Amino acid sequence: MLIAKKPAKQGLNIIIVGCGKVGLTLIEQLVKEGHDITIIDQDAKKVQEVGSIYDVMGVAGNGASHRVQMDAGIASADLLIAVTESDELNLLCCTVANQVANCSTIARVRTPDYSGEASYLRDKLGLAMIINPELEAAREIARILYLPTALEVNSFAHGQAELIKIQIPENNILDGMSVAMLSKKINTSVLICGIERSGAMYIPSGDSLLLGGDKISFVAPKGHGRFFLEDIGIKTNQVKSTMIIGGSKAAYYLAKQLLPMGVSVKIVEQDLKRCEVLSELLPKATIINGDGTDEDLLEEEGIDSIESFVPLTGIDEENILLTLHAKQISKAKVITKINRMNFKDVISRLDLGSVVYPRYIISETIxxxxxxxxxxxxxxxxxxxxxxxxxxxxxxxxxxxxxxxxxxxxxxxxxxxxxxxxxxxxxxxxxxxxxxxxxxxxxxxxxxxxxxxxxxxxxxxx
Structure with a gap:
């Protein structure tokens, strides 16, 4: 008897331009998913190093060059992803690729001027997607500050459903309750879909017990997560004030999210020119020119009474130290932005509140x-x-x-x-x-x- 088997799914041919933090995250994830990756970067040494680590093909050169793209195999590529540090170069890479090949293109675009025109650029340049790590990180941080008891809040179904992660307090009503009993005792439409306990994670059944100290993820229609948390005795009020350290693009995007929510925003930035720019862009925010790692300055600006604290410097170590300092001297909701994944096990053992990884948000989208x-x-x-x-x-x-x-x-x-x-x-x-x-x-x-x-x-x- 002849049995026809479903053919194995082949990976896509993908070109990634730019081997920075986002590029490396994409390479790692897409190689793991079984795709054929070719990298392009101006730095020949980096191309060689990344190529040998991930066993991918590499071309050193300008990713917007027709010749370089041809050398990288653009003629047979299914997708080109441009994630260099330059928005203009990323857009040009995609434009060239669209002219010479029948492949989809994705560009990283971070500048606020361009991000405001994302749909126009996408349509006119024929892009499949425009991605902005800082904007997406700001959106995730804003969702958490709207529901500060949560460790994570993610949006699904065009914002109509939420995936929320919390830690069950000791002696909470959920402590010792089974998942099946939960739906009988709590009159809210939620579904527990993940439990982490003592470093192990599993997907629960109706018989699974919930214990104080567990980190659980649950799904709820938008707004119902707040009702569920109130039903189990967990405070859910959104924050009314926040202090942001660092006047980066992410800080700008976050302030733009928070100010319309009625949250008062204070940004501490060391560079005077950047402070002047932020003052014009964000007239309703308070912009402080100073060193955000100066303990005296933080105390003077009211860190001990602020409701939320978000360090958004470009240095992970500074963000972590600032978060730990804030947790010691205040009751603020803290959110830590981390770009690199080195020492991930060590970081996970630190009490950093909610942790946001911008490049992982983007890699998941792609x-x-x-x-x-x-x-x-x-x-x-x-x-x-x-x-x-x-x-x-x-x-x-x-x-x-x-x-x-x-x-x-x-x-x-x-x-x-x-x-x-x-x-x-x-x-x-x-x-x-x-x-x-x-x-x-x-x-x-x-x-x-x-x-x-x-x-x-x-x-x-x-």
Whole structure:
């Protein structure tokens, strides 16, 4: 008997221009996902080093050069991602690629002037996507400050659903309660989809017990997460004031998010010219010209009474020390921005409050796009988020056509282990599903799993 097997999915040919922090994160993640990567960078030594570490092809030169792109194989590339330090160079790289090849292009664009015109640039230059790590980090920080009890807040279904991570306080109502009992005792639409305890992470079943000290992630329709936290006795009021150290692009984007929310913003920046620029851009914020690592200055500016504290310097070590200092002398909600991943185990053991990794936010966005582009059958990936130090993935799929997972009660699907269907978004409403619910064409569906590499919703089946 001849049995036809489904052909193995081939990786994409991807060119990455720029081997900085974001470029290296993308290379690491996309190599892990099985794609063929070619790198371009002006620094020949860096090209050689990165090529040998990740076993990828490399070309030294200007990524916007037609000749260099041809040497890198642009003619057969599926995707070019330009993530150099220069917005203009990134846009030019993508423009050249679009002229000489039939491939998709993604550009990193960080300057506020360009970011305000992102949709115009994307349409006119034929880009698949424009990414801005600082803007995305600011959005994530703002979501956390809106719900400061949370360690993380991520958005799904175009903002209609949230994935929220908290730590259960000792002797809380949840301490010793099973997941199944939770839905009977707490009248809120949430689903617990991940538990971290003593360094181990797992996806719970109804029998799983919740304990004080656990870090849990749960999914809820927008706004319902706040109700759930109030029901279990956890304070949820958004912060009314914040102190930002460093007047970077991320600080500007964060202030632009917070000021309309009624949050008073104070930015401490050492460079006088940058202070003058920020004063013009952010007339409602208080801009302080001074050294944000000066303890006396911080005390003078009221760090002990501020409700939230966000160090956004360009130096991870400074951000970490500032966070630890703030936690010692104030009750402020602290958020730490970290760019590098060195000493990740050490960092995870420090009490840094919420930690935001801008380059991982961006790599997840790009990996979601790449997976959706890679031979998906009846669904597309809308959103991807790595949970608990990448030990689990939250993936949002859009269901485009009938398949083996549609029109069948969830209880009758043969699902893989270590997997939960967390919500179904249908006609603008978020449904926390029961076993009798089914997935329909047109839905978006969020799945949390410890399996990696899902490209299509049908991958949830055994």
């Amino acid at each position: 990996v979601a796009y790449v997976r959706a582009k890679k031979d998906s059958m009846g669904s597309n990936i809308e959103t991807l988020y790595h949970m608990f130090d990448s030990r689990a993935e939250a993936i949002e799929f859009r269901v485009n056509e009938l398949s083996a997972v549609t029109d069948i009660p969830l209880m009758d699907l043969s699902l893989k282990d270590n997997l939960l269907i967390c919500f179904i978004s249908r006609n603008g409403s978020i449904l926390i599903p029961t076993g009798s619910d089914s997935i329909q064409v047109g839905d978006t569906v969020m799945v949390v799993t410890t399996h990696t590499g899902f490209n299509d919703l049908q991958d949830i089946l055994k």
